[in-house]
Amino acid sequence: xxxxxxxxxxxxxxxxxxxxxxxxxxxxxxxxxxxxxxxxxxxxxxxxxxxxxxxxxxxxxxxxxxxxxxxxxxxxxxxxxxxxxxxxxxxxxxxxxxxxxxxxxxxxxxxxxxxxxxxxxxxxxxxxxxxxxxxxxxxxxxxxxxxxxxxxxxxxxxxxxxxxxxxxxxxxxxxxxxxxxxxxxxxxxxxxxxxxxxxxxxxxxxxxxxxxxxxxxxxxxxxxxxxxxxxxxxxxxxxxxxxxxxxxxxxxxxxxxxxx
Amino acid sequence: xxxxxxxxxxxxxxxxxxxxxxxxxxxxxxxxxxxxxxxxxxxxxxxxxxxxxxxxxxxxxxxxxxxxxxxxxxxxxxxxxxxxxxxxxxxxxxxxxxxxxxxxxxxxxxxxxxxxxxxxxxxxxxxxxxxxxxxxxxxxxxxxxxxxxxxxxxxxxxxxxxxxxxxxxxxxxxxxxxxxxxxxxxxxxxxxxxxxxxxxxxxxxxxxxxxxxxxxxxxxxxxxxxxxxxxxxxxxxxxxxxxxxxxxxxxxxxxxxxxxxxxxxxxxxxxxxxxxxxxxxxxxxxxxxxxxxxxxxxxxxxxxxxxxxxxxxxxxxxxxxxxxxxxxxxxxxxxxxxxxxxxxxxxxxxxxxxxxxxxxxxxxxxxxxxxxxxxxxxxxx
Numbered sequence: 059x060x061x062x063x064x065x066x067x068x069x070x071x072x073x074x075x076x077x078x079x080x081x082x083x084x085x086x087x088x089x090x091x092x093x094x095x096x097x098x099x100x101x102x103x104x105x106x107x108x109x110x111x112x113x114x115x116x117x118x119x120x121x122x123x124x125x126x127x128x129x130x131x132x133x134x135x136x137x138x139x140x141x142x143x144x145x146x147x148x149x150x151x152x153x154x155x156x157x158x159x160x161x162x163x164x165x166x167x168x169x170x171x172x173x174x175x176x177x178x179x180x181x182x183x184x185x186x187x188x189x190x191x192x193x194x195x196x197x198x199x200x201x202x203x204x205x206x207x208x209x210x211x212x213x214x215x216x217x218x219x220x221x222x223x224x225x226x227x228x229x230x231x232x233x234x235x236x237x238x239x240x241x242x243x244x245x246x247x248x249x250x251x252x253x254x255x256x257x258x259x260x261x262x263x264x265x266x267x268x269x270x271x272x273x274x275x276x277x278x279x280x281x282x283x284x285x286x287x288x289x290x291x292x293x294x295x296x297x298x299x300x301x302x303x304x305x306x307x308x309x310x311x312x313x314x315x316x317x318x
Numbered sequence: 319x320x321x322x323x324x325x326x327x328x329x330x331x332x333x334x335x336x337x338x339x340x341x342x343x344x345x346x347x348x349x350x351x352x353x354x355x356x357x358x359x360x361x362x363x364x365x366x367x368x369x370x371x372x373x374x375x376x377x378x379x380x381x382x383x384x385x386x387x388x389x390x391x392x393x394x395x396x397x398x399x400x401x402x403x404x405x406x407x408x409x410x411x412x413x414x415x416x417x418x419x420x421x422x423x424x425x426x427x428x429x430x431x432x433x434x435x436x437x438x439x440x441x442x443x444x445x446x447x448x449x450x451x452x453x454x455x456x457x458x459x460x461x462x463x464x465x466x467x468x469x470x471x472x473x474x475x476x477x478x479x480x481x482x483x484x485x486x487x488x489x490x491x492x493x494x495x496x497x498x499x500x501x502x503x504x505x506x507x508x509x510x511x512x513x514x515x516x517x518x519x520x521x522x523x524x525x526x527x528x529x530x531x532x533x534x535x536x537x538x539x540x541x542x543x544x545x546x547x548x549x550x551x552x553x554x555x556x557x558x559x560x561x562x563x564x565x566x567x568x569x570x571x572x573x574x575x576x577x578x579x580x581x582x583x584x585x586x587x588x589x590x591x592x593x594x595x596x597x598x599x600x601x602x603x604x605x606x607x608x609x610x611x612x613x614x615x616x617x618x619x620x621x622x623x624x625x626x627x628x629x630x631x632x633x634x635x636x637x638x639x640x641x642x643x644x645x646x647x648x649x650x651x652x653x654x655x656x657x658x659x660x661x662x663x664x665x666x667x668x669x670x671x672x673x674x675x676x677x678x679x680x681x682x683x684x685x686x687x688x689x690x691x692x693x694x695x696x697x698x699x
Contacts, residue, residue, distance in 0.1 A: 079398045079399070079400050079401065079646065080400075080401075080642075080644065080645045080646035080647070081554075081644050081645075081646070082644040082645040082646075083400060083645070085644075111601065111602050111603065111604075112554035112555070112601075112603065113554065113601035113602070116644075130611075162440070217443075269447070271399040272399065272400070273400075
C-alpha cells in the first residue's frame, strides 16, 4: 500500500487512455495493468459542450480513479480552463497538469507549468505536474503548492527510457518525502523496473502499452516489472563495483591452479 | 425481375446499404430502401459542414460519412496488429470494386494506381512500425520500400526532404460522391424502390416502420450507421474532420499517406486538381464544424508534403461521425428476419463490398460464408 493525494493504492502503475487500437483493448489493457489511476485527456478528445462522449462514459464505468489531464494545452489560461472543465465533467479535484512548450516533442513549458500549478492549487486542485527532470523546477512546483512531482524519463511517446538518470536521481534524493512518479518516455518493462529500483513511487505509461503489438500482454509485463523494481528497491540493492567479486571464494577451490 | 426470392427492406442508404441492395437484387430479392436524408445531400464542392448539416442529410443530421469519405481503398495502410479481418475484407473488396464500377457504369472516378506512405525523418519509427506490421501479416508481396529516385518516379513533386516511402501497388481509390450517385441510379434501374427523406423510426424482425407507415419484409436490414445508436449497445461515433482543397499547382498521382505520431493523415487526389485531406480521429460525438486545431493539423500535413498547396483554395470542410463498435471492427448481428450491420468505422468504402456480399449470401443461404463466421453475431447477445 502507498498513498498519493490522500488516496491509498496497491498499484504503482498509472496508465493513459490514448492510442489503443480500440476501446475494448484499452479496457482489457487497463484491467491487465492493475492500475487504479487512469489518465484521460480533455483537449485531445475535445467535445463541444453537450456532445456525447461515449469514450468518457466507458472510462467512468471502470472501477478506477480518473485523473483528467490538460494534454494539448499551450498556455496557462488554457490549462487552467481545461482543469476547471475537468473538475465539472469528472467530479474530481485531481488534475494532471501539462502545459506544452514545444508542440512537436510535447516538452512541457516549465514557466507556464509553475504559474498554472500555483493558480490551480490555490483553487483547491490536487495538481499532478508533468515536468522535465529539472531540480529547480521541482522546487518551484512544490513551492507553488504541488504535493507530488511527475518528471519525464524522456519525451512523451519516445520510448527511450530514462535519458538522464543523474537528474532523476537528484530529484529523488532531494525530495525523499514527496511522491515522485516517472511520467512519459518509457518504452520497455525494463525501463519501468529501473525507475522503480531508483526509488520512485510510481510510473505513468501510455504509448508503450497502447502501441505494443499486444497491449494487454504488455500491460501485464509492465505491471510485473514495476512490482519487481519496487521489491528490488525495498529489498535494498547491493552496492555495485567495477570489478568482480566471486560469490564462491577461489581460495580452497580444488584445482584452482589449473586455470592459470 | 423474372423470379423473386422474397422481399428485403433496407434502412440506411449509405454506401453499405446501397451495395447490399445491389447484391440482393442480383440474387433475386425485391429491395426497398429507406433513408432519412435527401438523395443528393451534398451537392458537390462549395458547401460547408454547417451548410450540409443544416440540410439534415444522413442519419443524425450530419452529412452521411458515405458522402464525406475520401474513398481510399487501402487495406494495407490500415493494418493493426490485433485485427487482421479489416485488411482481409479490404483486400477482397478491392477486386470487387472493379466489378461494381463496371456494373454501375457512368463516369465515376476511380483508380488502382497504388498508394504511397511517406514520412518525415523525425517520425520514422511510425513508418517502420507499419512496415513491420505489413511484413508480419501478408504473405503476398504487397509493399515496396521506395527511396530516392524510385520515390520521385512515383511522385515527382513531393517535398525533397521526404526521401523514402512505402508503396502499395495494389491499393486504389474511388470517388465517394460519384459512386453514391451512380449506385443510386443503378439501383433504380435494377428495380429497387428508393425512399429518401423518410425517417425510419423502428426496425424489428420482418418490419421497418417509418414516419409514413410500417412495411413488412422477409428481411429487415439495419444499415443506418450512427442512426442505429439507440438499438445497438456499444455503438459510438468517432469524430473525423476533412478538408477539400483545389490546388492547380499540385500534381499527385495517387493517395499519399503521411505518417504522423498522432494521426495517420492522407491526401487523396480527385480529378481537376482537387485534393481531400483527412482525417482527424477524435473520440467524441461532437458534430460541430472543424476546429482550428484540426484544420491546422490537416493543412500543415498538406503543406509539408508539397509547398504548392500554399496557394490552394479551401473549397470545403466537413465533419462526420464514423460508427464504431467497442473493438473498432465491423459486425453483422443476425436474427430471424432481421440483420443489423454496423461498426465499419473508418473503413466504409474499403470493406463495404465484401460485407455486402456476405450479408446478401447470408440472406439466401441462412449461414455465414466459411472463414467469416467471426463477423457474425447472434442479435441480442
